[in-house]
Amino acid sequence: MSDTLKNTELLSHKKGDSAYIHKNTSSSKKLLAFASALTLGFAVVEIIGGYLANSLALLSDAGHMVTDSASLLFAFAASVMAQKAASVKYSYGYAKMEVVAALINGIVMFFVVGWIFYEAVERLANPQPVEGGSVFIVASIGLLVNILVAWILSHDSKNLNTRAALLHVMGDLLGSIAAILAGLIIYFGGPIQADPILSMFVSCLILNSSYSIIKKSLRLLLDGVPEDISYEEVGTTLEEVPGVKSVHDLHVWNMDGNEIALSAHVTISDFQKWPEILSIARNQLEAKFGITHVTIQPEEEEHA
Numbered sequence: 001m002s003d004t005l006k007n008t009e010l011l012s013h014k015k016g017d018s019a020y021i022h023k024n025t026s027s028s029k030k031l032l033a034f035a036s037a038l039t040l041g042f043a044v045v046e047i048i049g050g051y052l053a054n055s056l057a058l059l060s061d062a063g064h065m066v067t068d069s070a071s072l073l074f075a076f077a078a079s080v081m082a083q084k085a086a087s088v089k090y091s092y093g094y095a096k097m098e099v100v101a102a103l104i105n106g107i108v109m110f111f112v113v114g115w116i117f118y119e120a121v122e123r124l125a126n127p128q129p130v131e132g133g134s135v136f137i138v139a140s141i142g143l144l145v146n147i148l149v150a151w152i153l154s155h156d157s158k159n160l161n162t163r164a165a166l167l168h169v170m171g172d173l174l175g176s177i178a179a180i181l182a183g184l185i186i187y188f189g190g191p192i193q194a195d196p197i198l199s200m201f202v203s204c205l206i207l208n209s210s211y212s213i214i215k216k217s218l219r220l221l222l223d224g225v226p227e228d229i230s231y232e233e234v235g236t237t238l239e240e241v242p243g244v245k246s247v248h249d250l251h252v253w254n255m256d257g258n259e260i261a262l263s264a265h266v267t268i269s270d271f272q273k274w275p276e277i278l279s280i281a282r283n284q285l286e287a288k289f290g291i292t293h294v295t296i297q298p299e300e301e302e303h304a
Contacts, residue, residue, distance in 0.1 A: 035149045036072035039169070042145045043069055049138035053131035055195055058138060058179045059119075096221065096255075102163070103217035109171065109210040113203040120196035120203075130195050132187030139179035146173040167213055171206040178202045223253035226260055229289050234262070237284055238296075243268050243277040245301050252291070261293035269301045 046062035049055075146169055153166040178198035185194040216227075225231045231252060238247045250264040262285060268277060278296060285291040 031152050031155060032072050032076040035152050035169070036069050036076060038145060038149055038152075039072060039172075040069035042142060046138060046142055049134060053134040053138070054128055055130045055135040055179065055182065058135050058183075099217050099220045102213055103221065105167070106210045106213035106217060109167070109206055113207055113210070116199050116203045120200045123196035124193055127192050130182070130186050130192050132183045132185070134183070135179055135195075136183030136187060139176050139183055143173065143176035143180060146176055163213070167206075167210065171202070174202045174205055175199075220254050223251075225252045226254050229260070229291075234285070234289060234291070237288055238264060238266060238281055241266075241277055241281045241284065243270060243273050244281070245269055255293060259293060260289065260291045261295075262291045263295040263297075265297045265299055267301050268298050271298065271300070274298050 043062050046058055050058035050062050150166060150169045150173060153169060178201065182195040182198045186192055218224075219227070229252060231250070234252055235247050235250050238244060238250070245267040248265050248267075250262075252260065252262050255261050266277075266281075268274060277298070281296060282294050285294055
């Protein structure tokens, strides 16, 4: 047998195996590509408008949109790579590339927020004139663009990579709202400090969401037990399967943000009943916890 045929056989799934094919089959890449082009295009408009109007709120929103565009492009690249099938070097496939992209996007947002805070403090200490009317017009258009991009990305909200990109866009959306308010306040004679203050307010909201994305990404990369699954309950469920005496070396993790996997060793007293035991265990794990990629090794019960 040739090495190619052998490798194909090793990576293949047979009848009774998990249906998971170790690659991402989502169609998010088209959504990400379109959203990225739309975001980058308007970011240029906001940069010009923010510079001419001397508005930090508008420039910070433009900065968001530039980083969003970059994050969307990175998410797009990760989505394309995640669709590659498993290989002899990466037998689990490349699906976690999207998790890596989500983590990087979340970290980038922390730096963006840091820059906005720094600039806002400078503006509060040394107030600068702002063209409120121009800010309002450009930010209003930006709000419509962000709503459109958010709507596009919401069609694949189950994907962590897309959710991280959506986080950036929601930050932009909030930034646009803050810029609109700043423009209105200043246009109608309010304090020009409204511009940096509203920028800082939006940044605080973004920090919370960024932390959530980073936390979940790290959990996935470290093969942590999914948040909505009780490790102890999974072990108890396996132990309660008729014919199973004990369970050890139990592992539960998320393959790519959507597919949950399990591996375990179980001690049984009658190997002739193993096919029936395995079938019951698979069915209960999927019904109770949504675990579909199951690998269980039976071991003979030790007798004193």
